[in-house]
Amino acid sequence: MAKLTEEQKRQRAAKRALRSALDAEADDRRHREQDERWKREGTRLSxxxxxxxxxxxxxxxxxxxxxxxxxxxxxxxxxxxxxxxxxxxxxxxxxxxxxxxxxxxxxxxxxxxGFCCPPPPMGPKRLEKLARLFASWPTREERKKDLDTWDLTLRCDHVVPHIQHREHSHVSARVVDCPECGERRGVVSSERVGPAYRDDGTIRERAAADRDWLTRELAAAEAKLTRQRKSAEATQRRIAELQEELGSEA
Ligand SMILES: [Zn+2]
Ligand SMILES: [Zn+2]
Ligand SMILES: [Zn+2]
Incomplete structure (x- = not known):
C-alpha cells in the first residue's frame, strides 16, 4: 500500500475528530435525556x-x-x-x-x-464539606488573572470562546453550547488564545464564553444541591452569587 501523503493524513485526522465530536454530542444528549427522565419520574433517592x-x-x-x-x-x-x-x-x-x-x-x-442508576444522594457531612469548599473558593475577581481563553471549533464549524484556568493544558469539555446554533455541539478542536482578562480586569473575549462558564458552574452547583433536599446554607449562598454574576453578564 502506498504511503499516505501529509494531506491524506490531515484529512483522516479531521474525519476522526469530527466523528468523535458527533459521538460525544450523541452521548451528551443521551445523558441529558436520562437526567430529565430521572427528574420526571423521581428516580433519584433522597x-x-x-x-x-x-x-x-x-x-x-x-x-x-x-x-x-x-x-x-x-x-x-x-x-x-x-x-x-x-x-x-x-x-x-x-x-x-x-x-x-x-x-x-x-x-x-x-x-x-453509570447510565441506569442515579448516583447516591449526598449526606449532610458531604454537603457540609462542599459548603466549606465553596466558601474557600477565591472570588471571581481573584480568579481573573489565572484564566485563559480558548477558541473551540465545533462540529457545526462555529468557533466559540471558552474560559478556563491556566493550569489546564487542554479543554476537557467535549460538548458545549453553541450560541449560534442554539444547540449543544461537539468540540472538534481547541486552541489556547491567551489570558482571558486584561490587566485592568476587563474581559478580552466577552459575553458568550463568560456566560457559558458561569452557566456550567451554576448547573454543577445546582446539581450538587438538588441531590439532596436539605441544603447547606453556604452552598445556597454560592448559587445566589453565581446567579447574580450570571444575571449581571446578561
Ligand atoms: Zn445500565
Ligand atoms: Zn442501580
Ligand atoms: Zn453552531
Whole structure:
C-alpha cells in the first residue's frame, strides 16, 4: 500500500475528530435525556430514602449490601472469585448497551450502572464539606488573572470562546453550547488564545464564553444541591452569587 501523503493524513485526522465530536454530542444528549427522565419520574433517592435502605430506583438492586468490597481480587477465595465473575457477567449482560461505566458504594458488592442508576444522594457531612469548599473558593475577581481563553471549533464549524484556568493544558469539555446554533455541539478542536482578562480586569473575549462558564458552574452547583433536599446554607449562598454574576453578564 502506498504511503499516505501529509494531506491524506490531515484529512483522516479531521474525519476522526469530527466523528468523535458527533459521538460525544450523541452521548451528551443521551445523558441529558436520562437526567430529565430521572427528574420526571423521581428516580433519584433522597438522603432520607437512602438512609431508610430504599433500593436503587435505576436497577432495583439494593444501594449497598454491606458485604465488603470485592477488591483486591487477589485476596478473594476461590468461591468468592467465582461469585465475582458471575456478578460481573450478569452486570455486563444487563447493561450491555449502557456505556456508562459502573459504580458501587464502598463496603458493598452491589454494582450500579453509570447510565441506569442515579448516583447516591449526598449526606449532610458531604454537603457540609462542599459548603466549606465553596466558601474557600477565591472570588471571581481573584480568579481573573489565572484564566485563559480558548477558541473551540465545533462540529457545526462555529468557533466559540471558552474560559478556563491556566493550569489546564487542554479543554476537557467535549460538548458545549453553541450560541449560534442554539444547540449543544461537539468540540472538534481547541486552541489556547491567551489570558482571558486584561490587566485592568476587563474581559478580552466577552459575553458568550463568560456566560457559558458561569452557566456550567451554576448547573454543577445546582446539581450538587438538588441531590439532596436539605441544603447547606453556604452552598445556597454560592448559587445566589453565581446567579447574580450570571444575571449581571446578561
Ligand atoms: Zn442501580
Ligand atoms: Zn445500565
Ligand atoms: Zn453552531
Amino acid at each position: 438522603w432520607a430514602d437512602y438512609v431508610a435502605g430504599e433500593p436503587c430506583r435505576g436497577c432495583g438492586e439494593p444501594m449497598q449490601d454491606g458485604l465488603g468490597d470485592w477488591y483486591p481480587l487477589m485476596k478473594l477465595s476461590e468461591s468468592e472469585k467465582r461469585e465475582y465473575e458471575e456478578a460481573d457477567r450478569r452486570f455486563r449482560e444487563r447493561h450491555a448497551d449502557c456505556r456508562g461505566g459502573r459504580w458501587g458504594i464502598s463496603g458493598s458488592r452491589v454494582t450500579h450502572c
